[in-house]
Amino acid sequence: MKNVVLIGFMGTGKSSCGKAAAQQLGYRFVDLDKEIEDKYGMTIPEMFRKYGEAYFREREKEMVRYWAAQKNTVISTGGGTVKDAENVAMLKANGKIVCLTADVDTLLARTERQGKRPVLDARAAELGGDRRKAIQSLIDERQPMYDQADCTVDTGELSPLQVAVKLAEYIR
Template sequence: MKNVILIGFMGTGKTSTGKMLASKLGCAFMDMDQKIEEEAGMRIPEIFAQQGEDYFRQLERGLVERLSARRNAVISTGGGTVKNPANVASFKKSGIIICLSASVDAVLERTMRHGTRPVLDRADQGDRRKAVEMLMEERKDLYKQADFTIDTSELSPLQVVETIVRYLKTRGVLHA
């Protein structure tokens, strides 16, 4: 089976959906952020603070290359992975790219906790909405590169998984 690559803004459900989807498909699940943290020996906020975003993006790029060489995996990307066109090109060659989207309100509700979202944590609470809106606007064309997009705002992870499975069947990636 081709890889299924989940892209989308932070808080859209890539990790929770990815785990359930991988289980349903009987394949490996790879969470890129988690893998980068394991390999770097520190959390992403620490990588950003100590090494900077450019260093993080280099780690991310290397991981994309390694994961694109695999098959039979569900891959959950970081929210900014699509900022590098080479990442998108690599993933397009190895699989189907599915974008999970959500409303600003849903993202704000799902990303409330500080300390886990370096890009948002720079903004104080009043500016988090503006930060989310600005980043979503900045990345919207990047997310349009997906083969399929699902708005997860009002859906449970199980409903998202069922929608993805239906889509994969119509594309001939999965057989009925």
């Protein structure tokens, strides 16, 4: 069976819903960020600090290339994975793309911890520390990429299990 690929902004629940969906479907689960962290022995924020975003994006693309070619896998991407059109093409070629969404208040609460999300932290710093504005401006930029999904699920009011059940219904 084709893969199920979860895309969407930071804090939309790609990892928690992805794990639950993999259980529902009897698929393997993979989180691209975690794969990078395990392979390179450092956290994503550390990688950004030491080598910069471009280096991280190359590592991310390597992971997409490998995992997009697998089968029966729920793939949780990073919030910026879809900025690269080749990543989208690879993931689409062998998977159903599902975009998870939530409103800005929910995303703000879920991404509160600073230092964990370097792209959001950097944008907030550019905007005088306003994390809400930072989230909105990144979403505005990325919306056309997120719109390439085959379907969208709002996770604001749903538990990971409820999202997983929806996804399983859609996939089957």
